[in-house]
């Protein structure tokens with residue numbers, strides 16, 4: 001019996017377990033998936049928790065509910081991968097051999113990368129990239145009476161690069177509803193040259209910050225946080241004061257990747273951006289946030305990757321050449337506040353543009369424009385995630401490769 | 411896209427002045443681009459620019475952390491070489507795309 005092992009049972013690992021369970025010959029192959037935690041989080045839902053729109057119960061399920069019968073699930077931490085000898089070692093000390101390995105261990109925040117963050121952590125400084133952080137921020141916002149609210153990105157890449165913008169827009173709506181907008185200065189601090197950096201998006205969406213009165217601080221490379229004086233301090237000694245800091249700390253791959261000698265300076269695994277094969281070992285494939293490819297770290301990306309990776313693994317097992325089919329396709333709803341959202345659909349080569357989705361002209365979704373229907377789309381995504389994406393049920397009309405139909409591409 | 415004359419050569423740049431064909435880049439063009447934004451290139455600048463072009467050709471995304479770990483200059487040093495916006499300015503002079511997010 002040959003062994004296929006999947007590391008990580010988050011979005012990407014679970015999708016792969018479901019795809020491969022349907023496709024692999026069970027007389028020849030066994031499939032094992034390993035994760036250290038029992039809870040599966042719907043991470044896009046974390047965004048809504050600080051504002052009381054979602055509760056913890058909306059975003060947590062048991063991983064057992066999504067791993068198909070016929071796939072072995074080991075609930076343990078993976079300590080290291082020894083790719084030279086095709087084995088992995090668990091934290092409990094056992095060693096498991098594999099014939100084919102899929103790394104899907106994702107990315108997580110690492111506040112320790114920024115000096116001073118820990119001193120104010122969950123006092124005046126919060127994240128919303130973990131359930132714990134989002135819940136603590138919900139509690140803090142209950143007692144918010146006004147002041148400087150700073151939304152801050154430490155460095156890139158981060159999971160769901162639009163989430164901090166969405167947070168700012170939702171915070172604006174929430175503050176208005178609570179009658180606290182006049183008393184709150186809302187400031188967006190980014191290491192990039194703007195809140196929007198792609199030409200079409202900057203032109204189309206720049207108005208959003210202005211309309212909502214969100215102040216923008218750009219090119220800000222944070223050197224340290226002074227938690228006592230409540231200041232962000234940059235490398236060129238610019239200071240931004242805060243009363244409440246909502247930060248996206250450095251995102252990194254799991255330290256197991258580093259300890260296995262497989263990562264770059266942020267513990268991401270070197271991966272072919274079109275085939276999803278590891279650059280170092282042909283029988284190791286990488287999917288989701290764990291890769292170093294220049295695609296967005298998003299659940300929708302993991303979904304498109306999973307379809308292509310499944311095909312490529314089957315080709316690999318038949319000894320055939322892999323298809324370079326992953327084009328960086330991402331499809332993301334962006335909450336813009338006041339019950340509206342935007343939709344973007346893009347890939348490595350095509351930036352987000354105007355148009356309709358999925359059909360030309362009739363849509364019904366509008367690309368790069370605010371609408372209530374897009375907001376409904378964002379909220380329906382939770383149901384799609386739990387019921388279709390994780391179970392590898394194809395979504396009608398939405399293809400793994402980006403479609404150019406309906407898009408106004410220059 | 412617009413055509414622009416830099417160091418006597420016609421090159422194509424985007425609306426923000428970034429070169430769209432990295433292979434058209436030369437040291438003379440870099441010097442001209444730097445002068446336009448008030449930077450006089452020193453040996454340290456050149457080391458950074460060469461590192462950026464090499465990383466770009468290898469498909470590595472540009473980040474403060476990467477340059478800081480390159481052994482050429484630390485992040486504070488990078489801010490003093492390219493004041494105000496080290497990544498966007500060094501990328502402009504190196505003739506490679508500006509670091510960007512998805513929108």
Ligand SMILES: Cc1cc2nc3c(=O)[nH]c(=O)nc-3n(C[C@H](O)[C@H](O)[C@H](O)COP(=O)(O)OP(=O)(O)OC[C@H]3O[C@@H](n4cnc5c(N)ncnc54)[C@H](O)[C@@H]3O)c2cc1C
Nearest residue numbers: 008010011012036043044078106160288289297298299300
């Ligand atoms: C606030 C927020 C908002 C988001 N919004 C959106 C959105 O609107 N749309 C969208 O498409 N995406 C969104 N995302 C991104 C999306 O959630 C991720 O891209 C997606 O979950 C990535 O899947 P993954 O499988 O690569 O990683 P994960 O789902 O994070 O799974 C990784 C798994 O690996 C396990 N693991 C890691 N290391 C080990 C180890 N050593 N041993 C054992 N197990 C290990 C972890 O426990 C985890 O279960 C958002 C993310 C956040 C944080």
